Amino acid sequence: MKLQEILAKLKDCGYKITPQRQEIVSLLMRENRHMTVEDIYGKIADRYPNLSLDTVYRNVGILERLNILTKSDFGDGKGRYRIKESDGHRHHLICLKCGCSEEMDFCPLDYIDHREIKDKNFSIKKHNFEIFGYCSECVQKEGQPVAERNK
Amino acid sequence: MKLQEILAKLKDCGYKITPQRQEIVSLLMRENRHMTVEDIYGKIADRYPNLSLDTVYRNVGILERLNILTKSDFGDGKGRYRIKESDGHRHHLICLKCGCSEEMDFCPLDYIDHREIKDKNFSIKKHNFEIFGYCSECVQKEGQPVAERNK
DNA sequence: TGTTAAATAAGAATGATTCCTTTTTAGGAG
DNA sequence: CTCCTAAAAAGGAATCATTCTTATTTAACA
Numbered sequence: 545m546k547l548q549e550i551l552a553k554l555k556d557c558g559y560k561i562t563p564q565r566q567e568i569v570s571l572l573m574r575e576n577r578h579m580t581v582e583d584i585y586g587k588i589a590d591r592y593p594n595l596s597l598d599t600v601y602r603n604v605g606i607l608e609r610l611n612i613l614t615k616s617d618f619g620d621g622k623g624r625y626r627i628k629e630s631d632g633h634r635h636h637l638i639c640l641k642c643g644c645s646e647e648m649d650f651c652p653l654d655y656i657d658h659r660e661i662k663d664k665n666f667s668i669k670k671h672n673f674e675i676f677g678y679c680s681e682c683v684q685k686e687g688q689p690v691a692e693r694n695k
Numbered sequence: 696m697k698l699q700e701i702l703a704k705l706k707d708c709g710y711k712i713t714p715q716r717q718e719i720v721s722l723l724m725r726e727n728r729h730m731t732v733e734d735i736y737g738k739i740a741d742r743y744p745n746l747s748l749d750t751v752y753r754n755v756g757i758l759e760r761l762n763i764l765t766k767s768d769f770g771d772g773k774g775r776y777r778i779k780e781s782d783g784h785r786h787h788l789i790c791l792k793c794g795c796s797e798e799m800d801f802c803p804l805d806y807i808d809h810r811e812i813k814d815k816n817f818s819i820k821k822h823n824f825e826i827f828g829y830c831s832e833c834v835q836k837e838g839q840p841v842a843e844r845n846k
Numbered sequence: 847t848g849t850t851a852a853a854t855a856a857g858a859a860t861g862a863t864t865c866c867t868t869t870t871t872a873g874g875a876g
Numbered sequence: 877c878t879c880c881t882a883a884a885a886a887g888g889a890a891t892c893a894t895t896c897t898t899a900t901t902t903a904a905c906a
Contacts, residue, residue: 849905852901853903856898859894861894863890868885871882
């Protein structure tokens with residue numbers, strides 16, 4: 545999805561196109577990786593000296609609800625957001641250190657036995673599938689990964 | 696894994712077997728579902744009037760590190776813990792309302808193309824696969840699910 | 847160009863989790 | 877059985893991500 549399309553979608557849903565909103569969306573498109581609210585805030589605050597953290601939170605929330613962003617949990621208590629792929633449904637290899645993510649054109653729901661779930665009368669609302677580890681760049685670097693919690 | 700085995704594992708790892716610790720483990724075994732720290736605390740506080748929340752946090756942390764518990768994120772900012780299955784590796788259908796979970800003997804890593812990941816030089820540390828929705832009991836009940844966030 | 851609902855900034859409030867300090871205790875040694 | 881000590885617990889303060897509140901500003905339509 546292109547920036548213009550995203551802005552159009554926002555507009556269609558009754559949201560105003562503010563400069564802050566544009567910055568947030570275009571940053572996330574440019575970076576194309578999982579970012580914390582703090583990350584986003586940090587990158588934009590240069591240009592918008594009095595940007596509010598709350599504005600970032602509010603907007604990633606909206607963008608998530610509109611299915612423009614996905615939220616992930618690396619296990620360190622911070623939400624991480626990234627642009628959702630447009631061409632269907634992908635999952636990611638996520639680097640615990642740098643936060644970069646590689647796409648996988650793979651969804652476990654394609655392989656699971658849905659009859660079994662139907663039989664259980666379970667109504668699926670969402671699912672998570674993420675593989676965490678270290679990307680090729682970080683695997684050779686030393687240092688504690690940001691989101692590592694095992695001692 | 697039986698209670699005795701878990702206690703033995705704790706001991707082997709140099710942890711003391713305290714009554715609080717036993718209560719926490721046996722509660723989680725009895726309930727066999729995802730519980731928040733508050734849930735656990737609430738159930739045990741009857742018998743241990745001056746149990747500390749911190750004690751529950753400390754212990755579920757230890758138990759998670761020892762691979763006795765798994766932690767899940769339902770998306771509402773609270774960690775949820777449950778006993779990990781002993782006989783290998785399972786994933787769960789998790790009810791967003793009551794927190795119960797049904798086992799699935801399915802792991803997406805069995806279906807994924809590992810060569811592709813190897814080629815990317817990605818080093819896997821852990822993965823998440825959870826399906827969220829409503830269990831057969833909750834699907835027919837009204838009311839807002841605890842962890843629902845979409846408006 | 848004026849109007850108004852929506853969005854923002856700023857900072858306070860909340861809530862889960864962690865940290866700190868003091869007291870208690872499990873469990874091994876003697 | 878008693879002592880000793882490191883580990884654990886209690887209690888409460890501190891932290892940190894996130895959300896809320898209020899006053900101010902602004903996008904966007906008429």
